[in-house]
Amino acid sequence: MDQSTKMLLFPPGKVVLYFEKGKVKKISLTYEKGGPPKEKNEAYFQIEEYLKGKRKSLDFPVIIEGTSFEKKVWKEVKKIPYGETITYGELAKKLGTSPRAVGKALKNNPLPLYIPCHRVVAKNSLGGFSAGVPWKVFLLQLEKFFKKVD
DNA sequence: TTGTTTTGTCTAT
């Protein structure tokens, strides 16, 4: 990881991006305070727009490292449309595996937001979130709010 | 509602 910087919007904290060879390798959601990003690049720009509700999909160069199973899960998660949710069980069914295994893979997601694992919820509750449930709640509400807007 | 069992994958012995 050769660079990282931070950005703050109104959310629970700030978003930190880690790069390698110019590609985003890890996205970290924290609860610290921080200012806007000092480094401007496409990934920051897109995430900033996303957090303002002005952008509904993220697409920038990333490096994804994980087991083949995890990659399979993450790929499926990336298909979930903005503002919509799916349950661990439904996702597991699509992949021919178990909800428990899906949760485990999502927990390991190195690129939250880019891989929108916040859109995966439990059948009768929110389910968990590696960065903490408040972030999940925030992201779901953000998308619910901006879903209708152009 | 609450426990208890079932479940696939991963990590660490």
Place this chain on the structure above:
DNA sequence: ATAGACAAAACAA
């Protein structure tokens, strides 16, 4: 090999 941990779900009572 095998045992234990999980961002879950299904079931019994």
